[in-house]
Amino acid sequence: MMQQTRKDEIIKTAAKLFKEKGYSAVTMRDLATAMGMKAASLYNHINSKQEILKIIIISIAEEFTKGIDVIYNSYNNSLDKLSQVIALHVKITTNSTNEMASLNNDWMHLEGQLDHYLRLRNNYEATFIKIINEGISSSEIKPVNPEIIMFTMLSTLRSLFLWIPKKEDLNVSELATNLSEILIQGINKKL
Amino acid sequence: MMQQTRKDEIIKTAAKLFKEKGYSAVTMRDLATAMGMKAASLYNHINSKQEILKIIIISIAEEFTKGIDVIYNSYNNSLDKLSQVIALHVKITTNSTNEMASLNNDWMHLEGQLDHYLRLRNNYEATFIKIINEGISSSEIKPVNPEIIMFTMLSTLRSLFLWIPKKEDLNVSELATNLSEILIQGINKKL
DNA sequence: TGAGCAGACTAACAAGTGTTAGTTTTTACA
């Protein structure tokens, strides 16, 4: 695989702009200005605005799907698996903060790959629910509606991209630990 | 105050479209089609696209600010206040689901009223933090970083608009109770 | 009945959109 540094820079810059104003409000001329070039020159590196969005979103969505599958198939108890899911979100969001904004806010603007994205998201949530249900079966987790548990956790984890950039002195593993404490102790059945 | 039903319909319809695609991706012609009229006719009722966004966002933001002030100044303990904040979000989101999407996703597209909006949001969060800090002082709440607690709670509450429409059989007070259980028991210091 | 008016319409505008064609400049290296 050859190195495509210029294309990568464009995509990274686009993600930053998409985070600030959303995909639809960012023009190719905005992106070109941020790159220090003219809009037409972008097309020496990318095929379309749509392609940029696709690359940003699909690659991260696949990272999540693969990550949760590994966690699900590991030999840990359910609460440990949930802690690992939290750590997965913290890690990906730390490495790809701007891209996470597009994943959350601009997925509906995918044109050719919307079905693919929705399939990945549904798989992810189905596996998440399975982990919770197994935790309820094994009496690790309070018998609350598993959808509400997932919704609560995912809402927080999906909003991390808004919050992580504000904490310049961020310690990644410490954040994951704190979030686990808050999110999991709440659903951990005290015996 | 005279009844402006047509204008209200336009704003309500706009909020629905904004929720699906975001402010920038919705055109005045989209809105007109959804209203069963031509784009130019919209201007018999509203002054600009921007005005629609302003009305949607500012009115709800003020509702939140007023609501949390009443809660903060009431004579309850801190955990009860947090439960009331949760109920406030559930109530407003149930009544104004589509408008909540604009509040969350499109505030950055406010042109003249961005400062006003940010002031309202900062006030809201400052009061929220005060409630948490008082709860920590009175030993009701675990001495965790109050920002992380607020972030966790607000992430979930601000995402409710995504989730409430999927639960057609929704019982509002039951949802508020479940969320309080999950969100608060996690930070409630067990003695 | 007929005057007034709210609210729809058609037509058009200036500016902005993503993208292409064709050309020039810069870079890498034989």
Added chain:
DNA sequence: TGTAAAAACTAACACTTGTTAGTCTGCTCA
């Protein structure tokens, strides 16, 4: 140093954008 590829440029396209001007329709009520 000469050459070819990579990557920038100018100019323009067809279309879409929010919005305005001016007109027509149909309802209300004196």
